[in-house]
Amino acid sequence: MTRSLLVIAGVSSLGGLLFGYDTGIISGALPTIAADFGLGDLGQQLITSAIIVGAIAGACSSGRLSDRLGRRRAIIVAATVFAVGALLAAIAPELWTLGIARLVLGFAVGLAAQAVPVYVAELASPDRRGGLVVLFQLAITVGILAAYLAGYALDDGWRWMFGLGLLPAVILLLGMLALPESPRWLFTHGNPAAARAVLSRVRPDDQAVDAEIADLATVPKGRLAMLRAPWLRPALIAGIGLAIASQVTGINAIIYYAPTILGDAGFGRDAAMLTTVGVGLVNFLMVAVGIRLVDRLGRRRLLLTLLPGAVLCLVALAAVLMIQPAPDGAARWVVILGVLGYIACNGGSLSVVVWLAGPEMYPLEVRSVAVAVSTFAVWLFDLVVSLTTLSLTSALGATGTFWLFAAVNALAVVFVRRFVPETRARSLEDIENALRAGTFRAMR
Known part of the structure; x- marks a missing residue:
């Protein structure tokens, strides 16, 4: 590099x-x-x-x-x-x-x-x-x-x-x-010489530059109407689905409202705030770990390795709170470790992959607009979560809220297994060609 x-x-x-x-x-x-x-x-x-x-x-x-x-x-x-x-x-x-x-x-x-x-x-x-x-x-x-x-x-x-x-x-x-500007944007806007100059700055040798320019030249020109093309649908389903999952699986609900949810579960203010600090720290550390793993394990494998752990942590949380609504002693530690474990597993997987999936999977000519659609989905469902979490907690209690999040995380595992391919170590042009050939979902 x-x-x-x-x-x-x-x-x-x-x-x-x-x-x-x-x-x-x-x-x-x-x-x-x-x-x-x-x-x-x-x-x-x-x-x-x-x-x-x-x-x-x-x-x-x-x-x-x-x-x-x-x-x-x-x-x-x-x-x-x-x-x-x-x-x-x-x-x-x-x-x-x-x-x-x-x-x-x-x-x-x-x-x-x-x-x-x-x-x-x-x-x-x-x-x-x-x-x-x-x-x-x-x-x-x-x-x-x-x-x-x-x-x-x-x-x-x-x-x-x-x-x-x-x-x-x-x-x-x-x-x-x-x-510099993106070489792919420069190439598609009629400036291949500038694109080559930028690639020469960020690639280790001329051979890599030549190969990338050749790949860019083989990618068909597209139009915004291409967003409706059937061959693009698998990428849109995967990208927008991950964007929605990153919000409805509950991580921002925990980050925004952890003190309130834990307070409803019987925690004092000091214990709830200390756990919240732990949430922020664990989230940071797991994203840092995800940077190391996302290119080694791959995007799909990272999701399928950690998301089941998020489900198990939420199930443990809900089960303890069902048995002991105001936990103390060992039960309180299970709740704390369950919250932190959930943040580690969900934050280290979905939060890592969500901003990467769209830019990788969408074709060059519609990449900006398609990523904008995914970004819109992130913020729309973030708004929904932020406006409904406290109401859910009031209606379902902390126990019911964690059971609900456990079920949604389990559905996210099923979604990833069914719709999300592996894009590790593939060029953006290879991924686009797989989409056009109908072999996108078969990438593993």
Whole structure:
């Protein structure tokens, strides 16, 4: 792997850090915002959810922006919007301005969530693509941890919490100005010489460059109407299905509401908050492990190895809470280890693969739009989960909620086994050709 490729992946992954920071910072900022503006429960939920609404809008716009401007310029736009949103949030004089700032930040999140993985996937070599794209998800977890630390350190200084997001946004903006455009975007926009020049920077030898240019030349031209083509359907089912599964299997519900769910299960506030810190740490560590495994084990094998573990952890959780609704002693440890084990297995598999699957599986000519559709699915179902988890917990109790998540994770295992192929070590052009030949699902 060349140094240029590492720099490209590292700089662009700052988009993931901003994603994590700007979605996570509301946790520490909200109590003081509520006090300053006199917010009730409804106002707090609206301020919290504004970034998700903005992200849905960003996801809807990202495909066309990425195709029209280029992957690199789309990330530059996202960085600029991140900076504007952070500044606007930090100086917001009244509530509606803060709400607009959160919508602006959400738009940047939705755009970055599409543009960064596509950009890195189109520059990376097949044998390193998985780990480099998953750096985006690792950066998200780093951003969330940074948001928690900023919330703890700054206490009631919510304006400073938002303002700190300006620094990585400026670094991302300046860094992307120095990076090249995606060679695949350049090739499809009539500039094969520039595409070859970029590949020469990120490939170890001219032979690899020649082979990749030859592959690009053999891929048929496509149209956006191709999204409706029957031969593309297997990739759309796999990519959108994984996007939905990444949300409805419950990991964000646990991350958002772990203290509340554990409190309903009889945990004191200190124990619930300590377990929540453990959730964030385990999530970060398992994504880091996933970077190592996704190119060694493969995407499909990683999912089928860890997702059954998530099911078992949730079953153990639900069974203990059914027997002992207010657990103590050994039962309490089973609950804690079950939550952390679930986060490890689900976060180390679905959270790792979800941002990689679309950029790998979708054909070049519709990749941006198709990834935007998958990104839209992520945010739409994230919004559904965030708006329904507490209602589910109230209706079903913690026990019923964990049983439900166990069943959904089991269905995710069945889905992966049936619909998700193995794309490890295959070039993007090989994957597209397999789709056109009807052998996509047979890849193992």
